[in-house]
Amino acid sequence: MEFGILGLAGAGKTTIFSLLTGAEVPFGTGKSHVGIAKVPDRRLDLLSELFKPRKHTPATVKFVDVPPVTKGGAATLNLPELRTMDGLALVLRGFTNPQVPHPEGQLNPQRDLELIETELLLSDLTVASGRLERLAKELPKHRTPELEREKQVLERCLAFLEEGRPLRELALTPEEERVLKGFTFLTRKPLLLILNADEAEASNLPQALARWGLQELESRPRVAVTAVCASLEEEISRLAAEDQEAFLKELGLPDRALSRVLEKAYALLGQISFFTVGEDECRAWSIPQGTTAVKAAGVIHSDFERGFIRAEVVRWDELLACGSLAVCRSKALLRQEGKDYVVQDGDVITFKFNV
Structure with missing residues (x-):
């Protein structure tokens, strides 16, 4: 599961990337950076408390921090590492800092979102129109049903993009999805909007989202919205674990907002977790919703799928209540x-296989 992190200069995206992944990133390098974030899961924590394993392995999300988006910079978004991502995380600035001026002047997260979406749209328009131009030359020489179908689907996409609408809002059949898979359109990817809020609003992040009119955007297809105060999270990250809990309680916060960012990212891509447990390791495994047992076995190892016999399954909470398998x-x-x-979601599974 992989996300590309986007944002205008000064939005705090690299700070959020570093906080999520623990990666130390120098500012202003103009390069992409890759990091791995561990998804917090209280269920896994409790299972590890029960089994006391040698290894505790949470699910992970890969993040790629790309250079800042600029107005008129659609061409810079044509990055291979960005186009292969499963989703995009877009950081919007909601904090004031006179020492870090906003590239567009005054704060306005809605305007920033429109600016970045426009650059994503223009980037996809370039890809779609370029391929249609090539098809116009290929079809007279090699007219096949596959090329005709590709042309039809791309023409639908191009018309949609020209209306200024992201492709994630375009209803497609499974066959049309297959046709477009290789194009890796940026506006087709699920979008996680992260408001980087001001410290004054850190204790009421839903209010911050409402103030900028962002919460209502969650009704759009394949869009999730959350908020974090990166400067406050940076302070918390420097504290010992026990001090973090006290600090959060003092601020009236139930948990770290960064944890909710990861949970939102996980849910946006339709992922669930199942667990494997034992004295050696307690581990969370990520799979798409609707995955069958034999395919889940293959996530662990291809031999598990190839030689699948059966799956022994129990709910995580039932296992905790009983105390042992x-x-x-x-x-x-x-x-x-x-x-x-x-x-x-939440199944604890032991796979039986024979190869």
């Missing part, structure tokens, strides 16, 4: 599932 089995809570079982 043996007790779950004695209470008939440990179910035997076949390859077509659809894995549910």
